[in-house]
Amino acid sequence: MSNTVIIGLQWGDEGKGKVVDLLTPGADAVVRFQGGNNAGHTLVIDGQKRVLHLVPSGVLHEKCLCIVGDGVVVDPKVLIDEIEGLKSAGFLKKQAQLCISEKSHVIFPYHVRIDQLWEEKRGTNAIGTTGRGIGPCYEDKISRRGIRMGDLVDSKALKRRLAEVLPEKNEYLEKVLGNKTPFSENEVYEQYNTYGRYLKHYCQDTNGILQKLVGEKRSLLFEGAQGVGLDLDHGTYPFVTSSSTVSGGVMTGAGVPPRAIDEVLGVAKAYATRVGRGPFPTELHDATGEHLQNKGAEFGSTTGRRRRCGWIDLFWMKHAVWLTGCTRMAITKLDVLSGLENIKAAVGYQLNGKKLTAPPSRIEDWEKAEAVYETFSGWSENLEKITRFSALPKACQSYLKAVEDFVGVPISLISVGPERSAHFYREA
């Protein structure tokens, strides 16, 4: 197998975790390269549901090396809980199966508090973050005040770094955000030093490991978190996350050269969802939106929030395919569309009566952009047991062909239910 990047083409929760799990048997390693525990990647196997936030979604396959790369922000408590949960379920039997980059940045409780208090302060303009401290941790990284995993696992370095950073954080929290209870340097140190001692055994030079794997021509999967619509530069700024969710993020976040990547697999739902605030031109506030919400069980895997639902946005997806160099697509949740009389897909945007040639840059334009639709016939058949493309209802086949024609890359994998087994590859 070749080295493949898995990227969400929409606003996250496309089913990336399931796709990574499906492709893992052909891979030697799965690598997370950005984001943190804002991600929630769901795997359902024989009715047993498991949501992963930091550990790569290949972990259920014993032989697969799982790498949390340099560009990830790591909440050590969440990671330890996840490791313990996996171990007690009989996974991650060998410590060597999981490697955490010593360059990854650590999320501290002050990041979480800053994230939450900023959201409160923004009031009706809140972004609707996951409240996990992701943005504030990346802010510290960019401003070169971050504490990295390599510092966390070294007691002296941790003490020194906290002594430099914490007084400033307490002052900022109190003066800018009105926080009344400062963090005690000693308490944070004691608690995080314990986490550091636990994680020390997993902490490694992951870039060195990747250099070796690439040199040996091993097969790698790079597991994206979030989606292109949430990319810091290319998404619906400021309603985005704080990392590069496009395939370029692999180069910076895992530290591999572009020529090490062979394929980019874009994952998209057969409709669209978004959690948190931000523009969503195809959003539905009617019975069809309710159908998607209920049938698709659209609640956030990380925060449990209700996901906003709407029609698939092919105009956006075509742009996301360009941004990521996507070579093929996986379409998930096709089963959820069964039972709708007609299905719509956005094939363009209009702004102030004019057709746009690309999605807008400015948030004011995003908020005014109106989707232009093409309408397709629906189907009523249940798809969950279907195992080949030619067995799909004809209307469903036409819909999928229209998706790949518009977006310009083939669909190679189709998912028709949450279970691992509910999927098939496209016949040649």
Ligand code: GDP
């Ligand atoms: P990720 O963040 O991209 O990994 O996606 P999430 O796990 O947050 O959200 C996807 C949700 O859809 C999860 O609850 C999955 O179990 C579920 N899911 C994945 N594929 C399918 C599918 O083909 N059909 C249905 N009905 N559910 C799916």
Ligand code: IMO
């Ligand atoms: P996965 O990997 C869906 C959204 C939040 C919010 C915005 C910023 O499971 O697809 P943040 O906490 O990152 O600062 O929040 O990004 N968001 C996601 N939405 N899926 C995700 O991850 C998300 N991670 C962040 O809801 O709108």
Ligand code: MG
């Ligand atoms: Mg998710």
